[in-house]
Amino acid sequence: MKKIIYLLVIVTIFSCEKKKSVSNHNRKVAEIANYLDSLEGFTGAVLIAKNDSIIFKKAYGFAHLGHKVKNNTDTKFSYASVGKSFTAVAIFQLIQAGKLSLDDPIGKFLPNYPNKIVRDSITIRLLLTHRSGLPDYFYSDKFLNTSKEKFRTMESLTNLYENEPMEFKPNEQFSYRNTNYILLGRIIETVSKMSYEDYIKKYVFSIANMQNTGNFDIDHIIENEAENYTLSDVYPNQLQKTIFMSAVKGSSAGGGYTTINDLYKFALAFKNNKLLNAYYTNFMKKEPENGSYGYGMQFAGEKGSGIYGHSGGHFGIGAEWRIFEKQNYTIILLTNKDLDQGFLDARFFIEKTIAGSTPKLNNYFYTKKVIKTCLDKGIKEAKIVINESQLELSEADLNAKGYEMIKRGLYKKATDLFTLEVLSFPKSYEAYDSLGEAYMMDGQIKKAIENYKKSLKLNTENTNAKEKLKKLQE
Template sequence: MLLEERLNNWVDSYNRNGYLNGTLLIASNENILLNRGFGTANWEHSVPNVPTTKFRIGSLTKAFTAMAIFQLHEKQKLNIDDYVGKYLHDYPNGQQITIYHCLTNSSGIPNYTNAPDFWFRTMRLPSTLDQLIDSFKEKELEFEPGSKFGYSNSAYALLTAIIEKVSDMSYADYIQQHICHPLGMYHTGCDDGIKVVTGLASGYSFWEEPIHSAYADMSFPLGSYGLYSTTEDLFTWDKALKSFKILHKELTEKMLTPNIGSYACGWMVSELMEKKYVHHFGDISGFSSDFLRFVDDQVTIIFLSNMNVSPVMHLSREIAKIVFNKNVSSPAPAVPISFTKKESIVGKYVIENGDKVLILSIKNEELYLTVPKMYGALYKFKLIPISHDSVKTAFLTEMIYERLIFYYSLSGEIERVQYVDCYEKANMLYKQ
């Protein structure tokens, strides 16, 4: 079977159950193998996702910020080994922290998105870049700069300020004029939340059905996680990085070389199936994205989603396995059967060796599973019974591919419960 056919078959098996939301581009040797949109860009107006739909790309932005810094280094407007205090004169510890520390997330600056009130309050409020920097600059460093890895959106806020100061341009203008437009990426830019971006998807979460995600004010994400793009533009970006179109080879290689652990500058470098790949994940207010670049093998996988619960990182790696001829599983069709013993399985369940609590409940005669996901946020999915006999009953969830299987004893009592999450990790559950 041809690779394109295997990819389409796998994608179709997920899509028929409504498990894909967003756009997906897969390329090998710069030939596009798959370029499709799935699900809904805007639920209010029933607008479908298509390959040209724009998405907020979250922290995939950091790669663009790193490129801007390296371009300014190449033009000798700054040096990546300069201390940030050279450009941000009143920044505390500015004579200890270098631009390179910020690029490689080894600055020790506390990450402002980790502040206790960020998700519930701060992210909803407008802020200037200076106000944002003022909010964390007096905080104690978490470690000596350059000694450890510590992911920090704050460090990328400093880089944004340095780009603006050195270039005498706004971050948004710099990215468009020096990166996007020279490459023909006309569907990529900085989303300030005010200007209308045509073709931009809306971001969603899930509770029994698609719901609005928590509001994020877009005045301050900027160079940390503020860009929008399309899979097609990001594929252009991928090719430009390989051909050293907007940055010399030596500096591009420095930018893509890990410093501490696997983090380079706006990219991570890891191994999958003994193959090196350059990658980054992004998420912001209902959007999640993943970008995998197997540079040596000339394979690129870009998945942009506007449903925050979509496990894009897992799915993109499953796709990589298919491309490299490994076997992967795919979901059975979610065809509901009759199941009358709903009351018998309702209740709270605890994951073995864990503190995660799952709740099974009934609403309007339908079974639902409530389960915590990333950042501990709760989601509620309808359970679809797909098989039932004297030995076991199997359920699939709506929206993401998860399974719940009840095994029965000879007397018909529930003997054990297995929960297979969207990362295909199997867990035993115990009723509280």
């Protein structure tokens, strides 16, 4: 009898704990859902899974504003640099198969590469971890000022970086560059004797059952595709399509399209060792001692948080897959507006709700509060909020919102935000440069000149300030 009573007590406790756990994650999902619903102008799709089961999936906003076509949970979104995850997995598949190693130099696979230092000194490891020192073709004048239609293959990009000077010596520092992953794509082609696209389809997308993912040509028809929208540089406070702003086709550095369902399938296949064996899966998801970028993997939260995955962003694009290993959540987030138009808010609120607060998250939401106060109530009230808090402002977020105000034609609000930036970061030449631009746009030439001069004093190599001062003084 005592044994039966003991077993009943154990079952009751287990049942109560299970109900408590279910109730807890239901509460978290409800909080996230309410927050996403409250985000003004948010557009995209979100998927949340717990214990490898989908518990939330919803689409927001419009895939096509012109025809008022709404996003749905099967909409294809551009995933930007999330594609680096696929490339990194492919590289480790080839390592696992014994066809290359992390310390193989580029020259072993690309013997005709024109730069000897690159051939002999840059390894697979340095490419994966963005420590190569290769130049950044993606923001070069050659790329930006040329018709993107020319860049439909990885080979077509070679003239943008192969003969350009290196930014620094190999392994000297970390610098996130698409060029690294373009070269990894070329190496995959050389070793596998397949096109990058065919390799990824066969050994990544097919294994994960990702039937709606690919490096599609964006100037051709893509079924159920979301257009990407950024704030216009041409007309204040209007949205602009981004079709001329990046490559015409995805590559090993990113730029393809996927759905929240497909990206979830990839995350699931990765974490459950379907794409790599357990050793190499664990190797990829091991957090680096320094920094937050490993071998084709990004790490969020505090050190040891167990949050890993990869994000992507560009004009009109925000994308991310994240696994919260300790809490056993998987989050997929895809949007078709700029990062600061809801993507970052969604990402950080979800992280805070699932994994708890961190100084970084607290500073982000504190900065949002200061910005909102400044925009709604004025700079005096914003200064009071700053004086009453011990938290740190995020200069990057403050600066980004200031430039958003410029794009919206709200120059007074921009000058207020940049004024807060220079008060909070008095040694930042970029803050004074931004304030100078806001005054210039507002027609306050004397104040613009004054701030550009302050910026130049802090950084004598600030070419933008030099050019602007020359024009303004003329």
